[in-house]
Amino acid sequence: MKPIYGHGVFFVSLDGVFIQNIFFEYVDVRKEFYETIRVDSLREEEVSNIKERMQAFLDEEIVKINGKVVKPKVMAVDVGFRTSPKRPYINFIIVFKGDFIKGLNVYENIYEPEVSEYDYTVLWIFHSGIQVVDADFGMPYERLGNNVMLLKVKKGVKTSGYERISFFV
8 A cells, every 4th residue: 555645634633632533545456355355354453453553653743732742642543445445544633732721822742853745734722722833843833724734745844843832721
């Protein structure tokens, strides 16, 4: 399977809950993934393995809210196909919670820098009661209002290994 695109929509609630919906698209010309997951017993095992691999990846990151480490957790995984057995997708729901304070808050994510294997976008949507002050993703991003940001990353771009978002609650 070859990854071809990723899309994340990250919701941040007023009570400090972060919900990340991350969707990956692939091309699988030999339909190996389809052959694996079309059998119910193999599907359950494969989905479980995918969930464990993503959780292990998340466990390597350091995520902080206001300087306190929080632990993102994979809550659900969905797998399927877009238009044919040659176009699989994997969708993750990831959740974590931080303790917000009234006033300025800071989200940070420290991870291993890498070169993107595919184009991807990340849309950050903060509750309407939250105002984003600034952000540092190590690359350009768009502000789509006081509480929405869009990050577009092209294949071949090296990530910085650090993200920070400052916001008022």
